[in-house]
Amino acid sequence: MEEEHQEINNLVAELERTAPDDPRHDELVSRAFALIRQDIRDEEDLLLPRLQEALDRTRLRRLGSAWETVRRTAPTHPHPAVSRRPPGNAMAGVPLSAFDRARDLLPAGTHAPNRRTLAAVGAAALAAWLLYAAVRHRH
Structure with missing residues (x-):
C-alpha cells in the first residue's frame, strides 16, 4: 500500500505540472x-477488516478521531520528495499544510510560487514566529 500511495503522489504531482492538452494528461x-x-x-x-479484528470498538473510535485530526491538518497536495514516515512526515507536514492551504485559496490555474519564493516566505514566517515567541517569553 505504501508503494501505491507513493506512486499516486508522484502521478498527482506530475498531473499538476501537466497542461490538460498535454498528450500524457489522459494517460496520467x-x-x-x-x-x-x-x-x-x-x-x-x-486493512480495515484487520483493524476491526485487532481493535475493540473504543480503540477503533479513537483511531478514527486521530485519523480525522491528521486528515484536517495534513498537506492537501502531494509532495513526493517528502518522507512518508515519521518523524520526517510530521516535521514537514505543518509548513507544507499551511503552504498548500494558502495555495488552495488561489484562483484555479494560478501557479504556486517557486522554491526560492517559498523558502523566503518560510524563512520570514519562521523569523516572525521566533520573534513572537521571544517577546511572549519575556512577558
Missing part, C-alpha cells in the same frame, strides 16, 4: 485513478 489520469481504485479495494478488503 487513467493510471492515477486505477491506482486509487486499487488502493481503496486494498484498504476496504484487507
